[in-house]
Amino acid sequence: MPSSPRLPLPRGSADAASSAAQARASLPSVDRLLRSSQGRALSRIHGHELVAGCARRILATLRERACEGKLASEATSDEALAQALRAECDARLAPRLRGVVNLTGTVIHSNLGRAPLAEQAIEQVAAVAREPSNLEYDLEAGARGERDAVVERLLCELTGAEAATVVNNNAAAVLLTAAALSRGREIIVSRGELVEIGGAFRIPDVIRSAGARLVEVGTTNRTRADDYAAAIGPRTGLVMKVHPSNFAIEGFSAAVGERELAAVAHAAGVPCVSDLGSGALLDLSRHGLPREPIVREAVEAGCDVVTFSGDKLLGGPQAGLIVGRAAAIERIRRHPLKRALRVSKLPLAALDATLRLYLSPERLAERLPVLRLLTRPQASIRTMAEALAEPVAAALAPRFEVGVVELASQIGSGSLPVERLASAGLAVTAAGGLRSARADSALHELAHVLRALPVPVLGRIAGRRLLFDLRCLKSTEPLLAQLPALARALRP
Numbered sequence: 440m441p442s443s444p445r446l447p448l449p450r451g452s453a454d455a456a457s458s459a460a461q462a463r464a465s466l467p468s469v470d471r472l473l474r475s476s477q478g479r480a481l482s483r484i485h486g487h488e489l490v491a492g493c494a495r496r497i498l499a500t501l502r503e504r505a506c507e508g509k510l511a512s513e514a515t516s517d518e519a520l521a522q523a524l525r526a527e528c529d530a531r532l533a534p535r536l537r538g539v540v541n542l543t544g545t546v547i548h549s550n551l552g553r554a555p556l557a558e559q560a561i562e563q564v565a566a567v568a569r570e571p572s573n574l575e576y577d578l579e580a581g582a583r584g585e586r587d588a589v590v591e592r593l594l595c596e597l598t599g600a601e602a603a604t605v606v607n608n609n610a611a612a613v614l615l616t617a618a619a620l621s622r623g624r625e626i627i628v629s630r631g632e633l634v635e636i637g638g639a640f641r642i643p644d645v646i647r648s649a650g651a652r653l654v655e656v657g658t659t660n661r662t663r664a665d666d667y668a669a670a671i672g673p674r675t676g677l678v679m680k681v682h683p684s685n686f687a688i689e690g691f692s693a694a695v696g697e698r699e700l701a702a703v704a705h706a707a708g709v710p711c712v713s714d715l716g717s718g719a720l721l722d723l724s725r726h727g728l729p730r731e732p733i734v735r736e737a738v739e740a741g742c743d744v745v746t747f748s749g750d751k752l753l754g755g756p757q758a759g760l761i762v763g764r765a766a767a768i769e770r771i772r773r774h775p776l777k778r779a780l781r782v783s784k785l786p787l788a789a790l791d792a793t794l795r796l797y798l799s800p801e802r803l804a805e806r807l808p809v810l811r812l813l814t815r816p817q818a819s820i821r822t823m824a825e826a827l828a829e830p831v832a833a834a835l836a837p838r839f840e841v842g843v844v845e846l847a848s849q850i851g852s853g854s855l856p857v858e859r860l861a862s863a864g865l866a867v868t869a870a871g872g873l874r875s876a877r878a879d880s881a882l883h884e885l886a887h888v889l890r891a892l893p894v895p896v897l898g899r900i901a902g903r904r905l906l907f908d909l910r911c912l913k914s915t916e917p918l919l920a921q922l923p924a925l926a927r928a929l930r931p
């Protein structure tokens with residue numbers, strides 16, 4: 440370490456230089472810090488290795504700061520070092536994947552883990568994680584079983600399909616279906632349905648990766664049954680319909696429904712596949728929500744295979760569900776990629792428990808969090824906003840002002856992209872009529888502080904306001920409990 444700092448010292452401070460040297464000299468050795476009472480207490484809990492690593496890192500940082508002349512003498516007191524050591528150990532052991540408060544207004548948020556699981560599903564995951572299970576063991580026969588069997592019966596019952604299988608996610612479901620039913624052959628898709636779901640899932644790329652060749656038919660806004668019929672030939676492996684997730688084609692448009700498409704495909708002796716994306720297991724309009732395609736209807740319309748996600752509207756774990764005709768599902772299950780894309784016991788346990796909730800449809804809205812959140816009445820959300828407005832305003836004063844506002848939540852994950860749900864929440868604005876650029880940067884700074892809270896809080900910035908849509912806030916507690924920390928972080 441150089442004895443003279445490379446950075447120029449603050450001007451006029453022989454004093455500062457000598458106090459920096461003093462500060463450096465007063466730093467204990469790693470060994471001494473480990474032998475302090477805090478060092479010994481932490482070592483008893485976490486073991487020597489972890490605590491020693493933390494001690495080395497803290498002291499190295501402090502020494503570096505001393506060299507730069509930036510080390511305050513308070514930072515080297517016994518209490519300060521004890522606290523720093525503890526904080527370093529805590530930070531090192533804190534989970535990296537952790538809960539956040541979703542106030543973005545998007546209920547099924549792909550970046551925030553999509554559907555929250557039902558309590559029943561969480562309990563079953565924990566039980567299966569802890570103990571051995573009959574994952575691939577047929578208890579009746581006392582022999583090796585099929586892992587899909589755990590959920591197949593229920594999936595068939597809920598969708599009217601003859602057979603079902605499960606993979607890691609719906610992207611895998613589409614890939615596997617294309618590979619198993621159409622490798623080396625053509626897959627016919629409407630130009631209006633060559634969608635990108637985000638996160639690099641594009642139908643043309645998936646079809647290519649499956650070793651099939653894409654044949655586009657129709658136009659962006661209109662595709663007719665004749666277009667498909669004319670494209671079917673000896674090299675056709677299947678025709679595929681893809682639900683337009685994340686966007687809507689409006690105005691002069693036409694698409695071919697599942698029933699008509701299945702008839703065209705079957706007349707030519709090729710299978711018809713429908714990728715529903717989200718899909719719903721029951722009619723959401725029953726719950727006052729906009730209608731999303733229902734899996735059972737696609738099956739009844741004659742599709743040989745229907746694929747959909749486990750963690751979108753279904754409200755379960757990440758999974759790709761493949762249901763349909765027994766022969767097609769059997770080919771899919773036998774394909775070598777199935778083994779690579781299979782689902783593990785934890786999501787399978789969650790899926791099993793989630794699907795069983797659908798056996799009591801009248802109770803579903805209370806038990807299934809996704810449905811509970813989507814059907815939450817605006818009045819109840821507004822009541823929560825009114826209860827929070829004052830304490831939040833107090834924590835953010837004097838730099839920000841807070842008001843109760845009506846908002847519009849979205850379902851998310853590509854489901855019903857243009858529909859909105861009447862919601863409510865808080866709008867935060869920069870106080871004192873700050874000019875635009877300053878107001879923007881103040882709001883971004885606030886958003887940053889909120890993300891740095893022990894339980895990060897995520898809102899959304901729109902039109903010079905930071906909005907908290909409270910639809911997904913279960914109780915005011917996680918927010919109220921963090922207000923003191925928030926106020927502290929904002930203090931100049």
Ligand SMILES: *Cc1c(COP(=O)(O)O)cnc(C)c1O
Pocket residue numbers: 608609610611613636640681682683684714715716717747748749758759852853
């Ligand atoms: C979401 C979606 C997918 C991908 O599903 P994941 O479960 O996210 O892999 C595929 N197709 C459509 C139409 C979708 O909406």
